[in-house]
Amino acid sequence: MILLIDIGNTNIVLGISKDNQIINTFRYVTNSLLTEDDYYQKISSSLNKYFKDDFVEGAIISSVVPQLDHVFNQMIEKYFKVKAMNVGPGLKSCLQIKIENPKQLGADLLCDAVGAYIKYGGPTIIIDMGTATKLLVVTKNKEFLGGAICAGIKGSMDSLVTTTSKLSRTSLEVPKKVINGDTSQCIQSGILYGHIAMVEGLVNKAKAEIGDSSTKVIVTGGYSNVIKAYLDSSYIYDANLLLDGMLFIYNKNK
Structure with missing residues (x-):
């Protein structure tokens, strides 16, 4: 399964993907004071209820909270033994970014735009x-x-x-x-x-x-x-x- 982690200012949403489908989501309150171990306890508790025997083969993070970027990257590498992909400059999408400074584009906005185009066109x-x-x-x-x-x-x-x-x-x-x-x-x-x-x-x-x-x-x-x-x-x-x-x-x- 693939972990999809959306780190927002108010909430963190964890999506679970299997066979290229999102099959479940979990929501947590964003707290920049928590450690990688704290967040692992929250996430593993959710996963153990539904996906106890499933193997994590990959993860991707979209974050607008820089303080938590390292926390989640470390947590994924330490506990799930994979290196997370981080949405940002350098990754390919299906879109041409026609704004003045593409490097300033928030990861969440890019994911929204990509999701909209692949599902609904333009x-x-x-x-x-x-x-x-x-x-x-x-x-x-x-x-x-x-x-x-x-x-x-x-x-x-x-x-x-x-x-x-x-x-x-x-x-x-x-x-x-x-x-x-x-x-x-x-x-x-x-x-x-x-x-x-x-x-x-x-x-x-x-x-x-x-x-x-x-x-x-x-x-x-x-x-x-x-x-x-x-x-x-x-x-x-x-x-x-x-x-x-x-x-x-x-x-x-x-």
Whole structure:
């Protein structure tokens, strides 16, 4: 089996691939203070429940947390006896990177873009709702054009409650209506309906710039679950988009 490890600012997602298919995923809270041994305990506990007798033949890491790069590379080499592939400059993908400084392209964004193209073709707009909400564009000619980066849902909530004296944190649940008389629901409405409007507005502007009515919109990322049911019904939800991109990159470079 192949380990697909997506290290994000908020969560770490472990994907398990067998026979070129992603068959299971596990999620852990990101903690840059943990050691390679700590993370091995978490991962081995997950693997032993479902894959106790399976042999790890390879691993690939996509990371936006530099402090954990060495931790995970060491953990994989020490305990699984393989050398991990790391998504970054030098690896082959199926895309032409048409941005000003390709070396600045985040590993997660590249995996999203690759996953979108191999599964849906182009032109495609990807909305990845993680710690930040990202809009990415891939053309029908396999060109990654860049996109936009915005504050994410949780970050917007954090910013609001830490910079105001009388507003308190509330759950991330979409209220039944936009106009509310309860302060907690007013916050939920502003943060969540506001995020929905922002996403749909950015998508519409990006579609206009692309100028192709066949453009697909793919939604992914940990916080997309909160609002996916309220987004435009033409959008496609794909929970494993990034992992599928990682798996393609792994196979292309192994």
